[in-house]
Amino acid sequence: MNVEAYLKAGKIASKVREDARKKYHVGSTLLQVCEDAEAQIREMGAEPAFPVNASLNEIAAHYTAEPNDETPVKEGDVLKIDIGVHVEGYIADTAVTVCYDPKYDQMVKAAEAALAEAVRMAKVGTKASDIGRAIENIISRMGYRPIQNLSGHSLQQYTIHAGKSIPNIWTLGSSFTLQAGEAYAIEPFATTRDGAGVVHEGKVKNIFGITSRKPTKDDDADELLNTIWSRYKSLPFALRWLTDAYDVPRLRRLTDVLIKKKNVHAYPILVEGREKIVVQAEHTLIPADGGSTVITL
Numbered sequence: 001m002n003v004e005a006y007l008k009a010g011k012i013a014s015k016v017r018e019d020a021r022k023k024y025h026v027g028s029t030l031l032q033v034c035e036d037a038e039a040q041i042r043e044m045g046a047e048p049a050f051p052v053n054a055s056l057n058e059i060a061a062h063y064t065a066e067p068n069d070e071t072p073v074k075e076g077d078v079l080k081i082d083i084g085v086h087v088e089g090y091i092a093d094t095a096v097t098v099c100y101d102p103k104y105d106q107m108v109k110a111a112e113a114a115l116a117e118a119v120r121m122a123k124v125g126t127k128a129s130d131i132g133r134a135i136e137n138i139i140s141r142m143g144y145r146p147i148q149n150l151s152g153h154s155l156q157q158y159t160i161h162a163g164k165s166i167p168n169i170w171t172l173g174s175s176f177t178l179q180a181g182e183a184y185a186i187e188p189f190a191t192t193r194d195g196a197g198v199v200h201e202g203k204v205k206n207i208f209g210i211t212s213r214k215p216t217k218d219d220d221a222d223e224l225l226n227t228i229w230s231r232y233k234s235l236p237f238a239l240r241w242l243t244d245a246y247d248v249p250r251l252r253r254l255t256d257v258l259i260k261k262k263n264v265h266a267y268p269i270l271v272e273g274r275e276k277i278v279v280q281a282e283h284t285l286i287p288a289d290g291g292s293t294v295i296t297l
C-alpha cells in the first residue's frame with residue numbers, strides 16, 4: 001500500500017468534510033452540495049473516489065445529485081454528506097451528518113460516539129465483530145437503533161468495497177481481525193427506536209459503475225463505455241460528470257444500453273425500512289500495533 005497517498009487523500013477528505021459540516025446548506029440544492037465538495041477535492045489536488053453522496057432524511061445512502069438537480073435542502077432536513085477522495089486509487093472515505101432539526105441532534109451524536117469508540121478500539125488484531133458489538137451498544141444505550149444491513153468495509157486500490165465488512169451490530173458466526181497494511185472504513189448508521197433498523201433498495205438510481213468492458217455492438221454505447229473507463233475506471237460515477245461530452249438525453253439513453261448489456265451497474269438509493277430518519281458518521285483508518293492511523297481525522 002502507498003501510505004503517503006492514503007495520508008494525502010485522508011487529509012483532503014477531512015478538510016472537505018469539516019467545511020461541509022460548518023456550511024449552512026439550507027437553501028442550497030443537492031447539486032450545489034455535491035459539486036462544491038467535488039470541486040474542493042479537485043482544487044486540493046485529488047479526485048473524488050465516488051460522486052459525493054447527499055442523502056436526505058430516510059435515505060440512508062447512495063443518493064447523488066442528478067444533472068440539474070434542484071432538490072433543495074430545507075429547514076428540518078437531516079443530510080448525510082458522504083465524501084470519497086482518491087490519490088492514485090488509494091481511497092479515503094468519510095461522512096458527516098448535518099442536521100436542521102434539533103430533534104435529531106442527539107442521534108447524530110450517537111453515531112459519532114459509536115464511531116469514536118470503534119476508532120479507539122481499532123488496532124491490528126481487533127475483531128470486526130467486537131467493533132460491531134461496541135457500535136450497537138453505544139447507539140442502543142443512547143436510545144436509537146443501528147442500521148443492521150449497512151456496514152463498514154475494507155478498501156483496496158481503486159476498490160471501495162474490497163470484501164470484508166465491519167458490522168454495525170453484534171453478529172454471531174465467523175469474523176475477521178483487522179490487519180496491518182489494509183485500510184478500513186467504519187461507518188455507523190443510526191435511526192430512531194421506531195425505525196426498522198434495516199434499509200431496502202429504493203427506485204432511484206443515480207450512481208453507476210463499470211462492471212464489464214465487453215463491447216456491446218452499439219458503437220455509440222461503446223464510445224461512452226470507453227470514455228467512462230478512461231476517466232473513472234471501475235470507480236463509481238454520476239451522469240452529471242459526463243455532461244461536458246454528452247447532452248443529457250443521449251447520455252441517459254446510452255447509459256441505459258450499457259446497463260441492459262450489463263456493462264454498467266446502477267446503484268439504487270438505500271431507504272430506511274419504515275422511512276424513519278437516518279444519520280451516519282464515517283472514518284477511514286489503517287490499523288497498527290496498539291492503535292491505528294485515522295487518515296480522515
Ligand code: MN
Nearest residue numbers: 082093094095
Ligand atoms: Mn462513505
Ligand code: MN
Nearest residue numbers: 093185187282
Ligand atoms: Mn464507506
